[in-house]
Amino acid sequence: MAKIAGVDVLLYIQTGGTDEAPTYTVVGGQSGATLNRSAKLIETTSKDAYGWAENVAGVLSWSLECDGFMLASDAALDALDTAFNSRTSLKAEVRMPSGKKFTGTCIITDFPYEFPKDDAATYKITLTGTGALTVTTATP
Numbered sequence: 001m002a003k004i005a006g007v008d009v010l011l012y013i014q015t016g017g018t019d020e021a022p023t024y025t026v027v028g029g030q031s032g033a034t035l036n037r038s039a040k041l042i043e044t045t046s047k048d049a050y051g052w053a054e055n056v057a058g059v060l061s062w063s064l065e066c067d068g069f070m071l072a073s074d075a076a077l078d079a080l081d082t083a084f085n086s087r088t089s090l091k092a093e094v095r096m097p098s099g100k101k102f103t104g105t106c107i108i109t110d111f112p113y114e115f116p117k118d119d120a121a122t123y124k125i126t127l128t129g130t131g132a133l134t135v136t137t138a139t140p
Contacts (some may be wrong), residue, residue, distance in 0.1 A: 029069035
């Protein structure tokens with residue numbers, strides 16, 4: 001099996017369209033991204049577990065973290081600024097080179113810019129999911 005290079009996995013965010021038919025734009029200058037998925041644990045240990053903890057998966061949650069270099073013009077970063085300042089949700093999509101997509105509605109919970117004197121300007125963003133993260137596969 002071929003390995004997937006991180007450089008080929010891109011974060012897209014909704015920059016227009018409708019909720020039913022959103023228009024996505026790639027977030028420019030991406031350096032790295034992380035898709036976090038987790039489940040709350042519900043303890044179900046009983047006396048007959050012989051001292052071992054037993055659990056089941058409860059509520060699922062997800063978030064995306066991305067960092068990159070700021071570009072002089074970036075429609076996706078502008079849309080993220082607007083969503084952050086207006087406290088509105090937006091759709092985000094992580095696209096794999098195989099055609100697999102992770103899509104969900106999220107809110108921006110952290111969005112720092114860094115402007116070092118002797119290096120490139122950068123951004124970091126944390127998108128926290130609100131609702132389901134869907135997984136689809138399309139032909140690339």
